[in-house]
Amino acid sequence: MTCLFLYNPASGRGRIGRRLPVICRALLQKFSHVDVVRTHDADDLESRVRDGARRYDTIVFAGGDGTFYRVLQGLEGCDVPVGYLPAGTSNDVARSLGIPRRLRGALRTIVTGCERRVDCLRLNSERSCMYIAAAGAFTRAAYATPQRRKRRLGIWAYAAECLKHEMRFRVFPVRVTCDGRTCSVQAVLAMVLNGRYVAGFPANRRASMADGLTEVAVIRRDAHTAFGRLRAYVSLACLLLFGLRCRRKDILFLRGQRFSFDTEPDVVWSSDGERGPQGALTAEVLPGRLRVFLSARKKI
Numbered sequence: 235m236t237c238l239f240l241y242n243p244a245s246g247r248g249r250i251g252r253r254l255p256v257i258c259r260a261l262l263q264k265f266s267h268v269d270v271v272r273t274h275d276a277d278d279l280e281s282r283v284r285d286g287a288r289r290y291d292t293i294v295f296a297g298g299d300g301t302f303y304r305v306l307q308g309l310e311g312c313d314v315p316v317g318y319l320p321a322g323t324s325n326d327v328a329r330s331l332g333i334p335r336r337l338r339g340a341l342r343t344i345v346t347g348c349e350r351r352v353d354c355l356r357l358n359s360e361r362s363c364m365y366i367a368a369a370g371a372f373t374r375a376a377y378a379t380p381q382r383r384k385r386r387l388g389i390w391a392y393a394a395e396c397l398k399h400e401m402r403f404r405v406f407p408v409r410v411t412c413d414g415r416t417c418s419v420q421a422v423l424a425m426v427l428n429g430r431y432v433a434g435f436p437a438n439r440r441a442s443m444a445d446g447l448t449e450v451a452v453i454r455r456d457a458h459t460a461f462g463r464l465r466a467y468v469s470l471a472c473l474l475l476f477g478l479r480c481r482r483k484d485i486l487f488l489r490g491q492r493f494s495f496d497t498e499p500d501v502v503w504s505s506d507g508e509r510g511p512q513g514a515l516t517a518e519v520l521p522g523r524l525r526v527f528l529s530a531r532k533k534i
Contacts, residue, residue: 235291237265237317240282240305242273242297250296250321253337257319260341261294276304283308290314292527294344298322299365303506306354306362306524315525317344327364327506330429330443332532344527351522352443352534355428358516363505364524365429365443367517369497371403371422371453371470373504403466405455409496412450412488419486422466423453426493426517435474444534446521450493452486492518 239261243251250257254270261268269290273279279295283305286293294317295305305316319340320328327333331352334340355363403422410417410424427438427449438449451473455466465484472480499513528534 235265236267236289237261237269237292237294238282238286238290239268239270240273240279240286240293240295241270241319241321242279242301249337250319256337257296257341260338260345264345265292276300280304280308284310284312287312287314292317294319296321298325299327299507302327302364303508306364309524310362313525315349315527317527319344324431324434326366326429326431326434329431329434330365330441331526331528331534333528343529347527348530349525350444350528350530350534352524352526352528353428353446353448354520354523355426355448356518356520357503357505358511361505361510362520362523363428363510365506366425366427366432367503367505367510367515368423368425368432369495369501369503369515370406370424371466373423373502403455406498406501408452410450410452410486410488411494411496412490412492415488417452417486417488419452419454421452422455423451423470424495424497425451427451428519432474437474437477439477442534444522446519447489447491448493448517448519450486450488450490452488454484454486492516 241250258268271282273282283293287309292315295301296319299322318333319337320333320335325335328335333343355367357363357367405420405422408419408421408424428443430436430438430441441449453466453469469482469484472482473485495515497514502512503510503515
């Protein structure tokens with residue numbers, strides 16, 4: 235089998251570029267031929283994936299959750315298996331799939347693991363994402379935090395961005411429809427969760443990325459008061475720390491295969507940490523859409 239390995243020289247603070255000999259030696263234990271390509275930006279990565287999916291048996295790539303998002307776009311219409319070396323800030327996709335975040339462990343998963351099919355999400359019938367689409371409180375930080383700050387501070391860069399720009403939550407109307415059920419609320423946060431982790435927190439730890447279902451969490455905030463804002467802070471903290479085990483009356487939980495959200499046209503959705511659609515959103519599960527090298531023993 236032939237393999238294309240794609241990496242950005244800035245991935246993992248330059249660590250991936252320095253470990254190329256180790257990576258190539260490991261991949262050659264599984265693949266008969268490995269080509270290494272250095273990408274320049276997200277668009278170049280997407281283009282390389284699209285071309286490589288026609289020419290190689292497997293694509294292996296290094297990067298963070300945003301890199302995974304771009305790879306997924308490049309694989310549109312293709313069914314080529316992928317291997318993933320986490321080298322981002324929070325690595326939520328790797329955490330959700332049980333992929334070790336240390337390089338040698340991730341390489342071992344590719345070399346000794348097996349292909350397993352995992353679900354992803356389709357947004358507005360246009361773009362795909364792996365693990366989350368979210369709008370509202372703190373979601374802007376995922377795509378607005380400068381890369382140089384993330385390289386310097388790691389996951390704390392997101393916290394700094396939130397403290398600087400996002401402590402006053404916007405309240406926006408959302409009408410959520412799932413399997414014939416409709417709920418209308420005033421919200422500060424709406425999330426579609428396919429993965430188990432959000433910003434490194436186990437917000438959906440009991441979920442599966444291979445069950446054909448996805449979960450939705452909406453934090454309500456009806457009162458435009460300081461007390462209402464405090465309740466929203468508490469609910470958000472409980473959701474991130476305790477996930478779906480958290481039962482608060484101001485958090486709406488839903489589970490299904492297809493959701494639609496009607497909201498204001500200037501509400502921006504974050505997709506796997508990248509800036510996504512604005513306004514109304516439809517999200518549906520694509521069961522078994524992606525083939526990934528994973529451990530045979532890990533629950534996904």
